[in-house]
Amino acid sequence: xxxxxxxxxxxxxxxxxxxxxxxxxxxxxxxxxxxxxxxxxxxxxxxxxxxxxxxxxxxxxxxxxxxxxxxxxxxxxxxxxxxxxxxxxxxxxxxxxxxxxxxxxxxxxxxxxxxxxxxxxxxxxxxxxxxxxxxxxxxxxxxxxxxxxxxxxxxxxxxxxxxxxxxxxxxxxxxxxxxxxxxxxxxxxxxxxxxxxxxxxxxxxxxxxxxxxxx
Amino acid sequence: xxxxxxxxxxxxxxxxxxxxxxxxxxxxxxxxxxxxxxxxxxxxxxxxxxxxxxxxxxxxxxxxxxxxxxxxxxxxxxxxxxxxxxxxxxxxxxxxxxxxxxxxxxxxxxxxxxxxxxxxxxxxxxxxxxxxxxxxxxxxxxxxxxxxxxxxxxxxxxxxxxxxxxxxxxxxxxxxxxxxxxxxxxxxxxxxxxxxxxxxxxxxxxxxxxxxxxxxxxxxxxxxxxxxxxxxxxxxxxxxxxxxxxxxxxxxxxxxxxxxxxxxxxxxxxxxxxxxxxxxxxxxxxxxxxxxxxxxxxxxxxxxxxxxxxxxxxxxxxxxxxxxxxxxxxxxxxxxxxxxxxxxxxxxxxxxxxxxx
Ligand code: B12
Numbered sequence: 331x332x333x334x335x336x337x338x339x340x341x342x343x344x345x346x347x348x349x350x351x352x353x354x355x356x357x358x359x360x361x362x363x364x365x366x367x368x369x370x371x372x373x374x375x376x377x378x379x380x381x382x383x384x385x386x387x388x389x390x391x392x393x394x395x396x397x398x399x400x401x402x403x404x405x406x407x408x409x410x411x412x413x414x415x416x417x418x419x420x421x422x423x424x425x426x427x428x429x430x431x432x433x434x435x436x437x438x439x440x441x442x443x444x445x446x447x448x449x450x451x452x453x454x455x456x457x458x459x460x461x462x463x464x465x466x467x468x469x470x471x472x473x474x475x476x477x478x479x480x481x482x483x484x485x486x487x488x489x490x491x492x493x494x495x496x497x498x499x500x501x502x503x504x505x506x507x508x509x510x511x512x513x514x515x516x517x518x519x520x521x522x523x524x525x526x527x528x529x530x531x532x533x534x535x536x537x538x539x540x541x542x543x544x545x
Numbered sequence: 546x547x548x549x550x551x552x553x554x555x556x557x558x559x560x561x562x563x564x565x566x567x568x569x570x571x572x573x574x575x576x577x578x579x580x581x582x583x584x585x586x587x588x589x590x591x592x593x594x595x596x597x598x599x600x601x602x603x604x605x606x607x608x609x610x611x612x613x614x615x616x617x618x619x620x621x622x623x624x625x626x627x628x629x630x631x632x633x634x635x636x637x638x639x640x641x642x643x644x645x646x647x648x649x650x651x652x653x654x655x656x657x658x659x660x661x662x663x664x665x666x667x668x669x670x671x672x673x674x675x676x677x678x679x680x681x682x683x684x685x686x687x688x689x690x691x692x693x694x695x696x697x698x699x700x701x702x703x704x705x706x707x708x709x710x711x712x713x714x715x716x717x718x719x720x721x722x723x724x725x726x727x728x729x730x731x732x733x734x735x736x737x738x739x740x741x742x743x744x745x746x747x748x749x750x751x752x753x754x755x756x757x758x759x760x761x762x763x764x765x766x767x768x769x770x771x772x773x774x775x776x777x778x779x780x781x782x783x784x785x786x787x788x789x790x791x792x793x794x795x796x797x798x799x800x801x802x803x804x805x806x807x808x809x810x811x812x813x814x815x816x817x818x819x820x821x822x823x824x825x826x827x828x829x830x831x832x833x834x835x836x837x838x839x840x841x842x843x844x845x846x847x848x849x850x851x852x853x854x855x856x857x858x859x860x861x862x863x864x865x866x867x868x869x870x871x872x873x874x875x876x877x878x879x880x881x882x883x884x885x886x887x888x889x890x891x892x893x894x895x896x897x898x899x900x901x902x
Contacts, residue, residue: 346710387754387795390754390756390757390758390761391706391755391756391757392706392707392709392710392756392757392761393710395703395706395707395710396707396710396711399707428637429635429636429637429638430633430635430636430637430638430639431637432620432642432643435702435703435706435756438703457638457642481639482842482843482846482847482880482882483637483638483639483846483880483881483882484637484639486637486882487637510843
């Protein structure tokens with residue numbers, strides 16, 4: 331029964347079926363399934379399947395956006411029932427597209443996956459000036475600062491932001507991503523982490539947090 | 546290195562006429578870079594037709610490449626249909642961007658009016674640049690697609706992509722209006738300059754398989770593209786520069802079908818992204834069309850002169866095999882911050898490795 335409900339949640343996230351997703355979320359609560367477990371083992375698992383399918387070319391962005399709608403609808407049902415002692419305080423991520431760059435589809439997918447994985451994301455949007463990253467990290471006490479760039483003209487701002495952060499908020503983990511980035515470039519920029527897609531972003535974020543001793 | 550026999554521009558014309566030029570022509574897809582070269586803010590290139598034309602002309606003269614001035618940008622459509630765009634005057638910005646989309650709700654779709662090209666958004670600027678080109682004996686270029694990129698800028702890409710599944714009929718309504726607009730634009734330019742003096746320029750990133758499937762391309766792009774291309778060819782336009790931006794490998798059958806269904810009329814110049822091997826393009830279009838390819842754009846900004854020269858050499862060696870002609874170019878816009886020596890690398894590569902006969 332529990333397995334069936336969780337699988338139902340996962341499947342309806344993958345197929346982007348909002349109604350079904352909400353139904354399964356309600357059934358999960360009725361069956362006494364822990365809301366946190368329903369989110370993690372149902373919704374989040376669905377989103378990571380979606381992300382895998384995108385990487386394999388089996389799903390495209392329109393389908394992912396529909397999956398996201400379904401996931402958020404289920405989360406709306408489940409979230410009020412989260413027991414705080416079970417979850418702890420969520421890890422905070424400040425996320426934005428760097429200055430001069432308006433490509434935000436990738437950043438939005440990263441946000442989505444992070445929220446599905448239980449992170450709290452502070453989305454700064456696109457074409458974000460360097461200072462705003464630093465300000466937001468300080469104000470929010472963020473655990474992670476994620477920067478996205480799709481253009482070679484914009485990614486050059488990343489090392490500047492990272493340098494500022496290393497001075498003003500040295501405990502914050504810095505992560506970069508987007509088309510023109512790579513592991514080597516991320517390293518040269520002084521970033522703590524790089525990920526080539528949204529699913530990897532979660533893995534890397536969790537790994538860096540556990541190394542820092544925070545998760 | 547022997548001297549060039551032809552003047553810049555002449556070799557482009559030769560290739561388009563199906564003849565062999567002295568060496569491979571170079572078309573470096575330069576927009577924002579030209580502003581940098583002459584010391585203007587990039588914004589001026591997109592807002593001031595006189596400065597834009599002059600900057601592009603001087604940049605071409607300084608480097609000695611073959612392509613001539615034009616106007617266009619990827620965020621096109623929003624302004625023309627009543628929204629707002631911003632221009633790249635701030636540090637880091639490199640091209641116009643959408644500030645306000647004309648479609649923000651379902652009701653907006655029905656309210657959306659097809660604008661008159663004569664005073665729609667950026668069209669008057671494009672027209673002014675085209676006039677200056679025409680007056681100098683150069684081709685008048687007008688933007689003619691792609692429809693889905695326009696639609697994405699009109700309603701915002703996230704709304705567009707979600708509605709493609711949730712409310713496809715609304716997406717089709719917007720695409721239909723874009724189609725109407727693009728045909729009106731083509732009529733405006735061809736009636737002003739004569740179709741034989743015009744080049745249609747189409748392409749866009751939202752069609753890319755980074756975002757949509759080939760099935761979605763079939764439903765939301767192909768029918769519109771086919772009708773527009775047919776109309777433009779009927780008007781008598783001979784040259785269409787088609788730029789399937791970024792990875793569009795899976796859409797290739799549709800581009801091929803487009804040519805077949807249009808009876809291979811006119812001469813197409815294909816400028817695919819670096820993701821599409823030249824050999825694939827030659828196999829699809831080599832019998833009729835020119836291939837303009839497709840060196841990795843970021844490499845011009847980040848790699849050394851020697852590396853860029855080598856990339857160009859490799860591209861020439863593969864592209865020159867196209868029986869219907871080849872032009873050396875990047876696979877998308879030249880990064881505005883590319884060091885000038887790397888643009889020169891294209892000219893040098895053409896001179897050293899791109900001689901015919
Ligand atoms: C869609 C698109 C557009 C749309 C953007 C719509 C939007 N709101 O985002 C529009 C039409 C507006 C557009 C405009 C332009 N574009 Co454009 N565009 C693209 C395209 C085709 C796809 C980008 C995309 O959405 N991909 C899908 C997402 C899901 O993938 P992603 O972004 O890579 O994100 C994933 C990962 O990278 C990672 N990730 C992303 N961010 C982060 C952050 C962190 C922290 C982590 C860990 C991971 C991570 O996870 C994501 C999910 O898996 C790319 C081509 C390409 N190869 O990427 C060109 C591309 C980015 N564009 C390009 C250009 C040149 C432009 C223009 C300048 C063109 C022009 N002259 O007008 C303008 C710029 C406008 C501006 N002022 O900034 C170039 C940039 C080249 C360069 N020199 O850097 C590209 C690469 C095309 C090319 N082949 O040359 N574009």
